[in-house]
Amino acid sequence: MNIQTLLEKADTVIKDEKLKEMFKKCFLSTIETSMKVEGDKTYIITGDINAMWLRDSSCQVNHYLDYINDDEDLRLKIKGLIKAQIDYVLLDPYANAFLNTEDTIREYHDTTIMKPYVWERKYEVDSLCYPIKLAYQYYRQCNDASIFDQTYLHFINVFLDTIETEQYHSQKSSYTFERDMAKKWNLRKTETLQNHGHGFDTRYTGMTWSAFRPSDDACALNYNIPGNMFCSVVLGYLEQIVDEIYHDQYLKERIIDLKFQIDYGIELFGTYLHPKYGKIYAYETDGYGNHVLMDDANVPSLLSIPYLEYTDIDDEIYQNTRKFILSKDNPYYYQGKLAKGIGSPHTWKEYVWPIALTMQALTSNDPDEINELISMIVNNTGNTGYCHESFDVNDDSKYTREWFCWANSLFAELIIKTCLK
Known part of the structure; x- marks a missing residue:
């Protein structure tokens, strides 16, 4: 099936006109507004920020993958994105967002090693994993x-290192990060690392350290x-790739x-025995017995564990x-007149994220819950017909990010799964 056939199927199958139009707009959002092909590479901006996040760009095309066998142009665009992502990681595995030119002036100054083409150098383990x-x-x-050539093999080793x-x-680690504007913005807890850019102390656990969360906010505890x-x-994916393509037993055993x-x-x-809920996963820990008990809308999240x-x-x-x-025991769970769901310390209180509402539906087996969440998303777009980063649970005309393609793509993925499969 190609994209045109899918959209024609949506016209036939989806009876709710508002849902149908929103699905089509969200499905096409990335391919129509955010993709730029440059030679054999594809550059995809996140939306109203003119930079490419490794995480966002991967998620923005996830709902297109089922159609690449019947659309050569689309396949080549995604192949070009993979090539661009690998080149960016090899440029700096600690950076999370990149530019397609080295001449752009950044919004702020960060005290860290900033190379040309790097937009932001917030080290997030998930950003390194998404490609x-x-x-x-x-x-x-x-x-x-x-795609699995010698450059990709080099990427695998850089990733593992x-x-x-x-x-x-x-x-x-030699990585440090300090955002000079964080103090002026009064965002020292979320926009910069404490302890002179090193972050707080952690104990070896087997897990790998991360400076920032998928929200781009600083971790409170760095695991x-x-x-x-x-x-x-x-790593399980890499094991298969190395076994099938590179036939390198040493590398496979390392993975x-x-x-x-x-x-x-x-x-x-990573678990915590909660007096009310029993054994649960913590959001963060430091290896010393301290835990952060919460969840954030951005993926990977605790909510998204089965999706992952x-x-x-x-x-x-x-x-x-x-x-x-x-x-309500999650400090970032909000409920109002129009919506209820998970938000983020990255945005204002009482603002929920469509990404979280969509992920809640994607990880549910309850048809009533899924339908309620779809309705909640469709009816809270601020009359734009697009998903936003977040919106006020009592007034959907108050929202953040007018143009946020990741949320649109994930919503389209949900509708394909629930209505069009």
């Missing part, structure tokens, strides 16, 4: 192994549990061992965690 997920899914979909170094951040879960999953260490760390240090394929929906610890994070 692997995209390449793996692309390969499984169209069986094009040409970085993840392993950050298992011992305090002892081995982010959903980020490490995602890392474990993509297996690293995955084991991270999984063991999550099991030993770390565990399944019926897993007992996940279900306990889900009950916790979808309650």
Whole structure:
């Protein structure tokens, strides 16, 4: 099936006109507004910020992958995105967002090693993982192994070196980050790292350290549990790639061992015995027995654990965690007249994120819950017919990010799964 056939199917199958039009707009948002092909590379901006995030760009095209076998132009664009992502990571594995030119003036000055083409150097373990997920899914979909060349093999080793170094951040890592404007903005807790840019002390756990969350906010404790879960999953993808393409037994065993260490760390240090909910996953920990109990809308999140394929929906610890994070006991769960769901310290209080509402539906087996969430999203766009970053639970005309393609793409993915499969 190609994109045109899918959209024609939507015209026939989806009876609600408002939902149908929103689906079509959201589905096409990235391909119509955010893609720029430059030679054999594809550059995809996040929307109203003219830069390419590794995380966002991967998520922005995820809902297109099912159609690349019947659309050569689309396949080549996504292949070009994979190539661009790999080149960017090789430029700086600690950067999370990039430019397609070295001449752009940045909004702010950061005290860290800033190379040309780097827009932002907030080290987030998930940002390093997303290009692997995209390449793996692309390969499984169209069986094009040409992306796995010697450059990609070099990328694998850089990825592993970085993840392993950050298992011992305090002892081995040279990465630091300080945002000079954070003090003036009164955002020292979220926009910069404490301890002169090093972050707080952590103890070895087997997990890998992250400076920032998927929201681009600084970690409170630097072992982010959903980020490490995602890392474990993509290490499983890498194991398959190395086994099938590169036939390197030493590299394969290195990957297996690293995955084991991270999984063991999550099991030993990443859970918390809650007096109300039982055993749950923490959002962050430091290895010293301290935990951050919350969830954030951005993916990877605790809510997204089955979507990431770390565990399944019926897993007992996940279900306990889900009950916790979808309650007022999660400090970033909000409920108002129009909506209820998970927000983020990245945005204002009482603002929920369509990404979180969509992810809640994607990780539910309850048709009533799914339909309620779809309705909640469709009816709270501020009359734009697009998803935004976040909106006020009592007034959807108050929202952040007019143009936020990741949210649009994820919503389209949900509608394909629930209405068009």
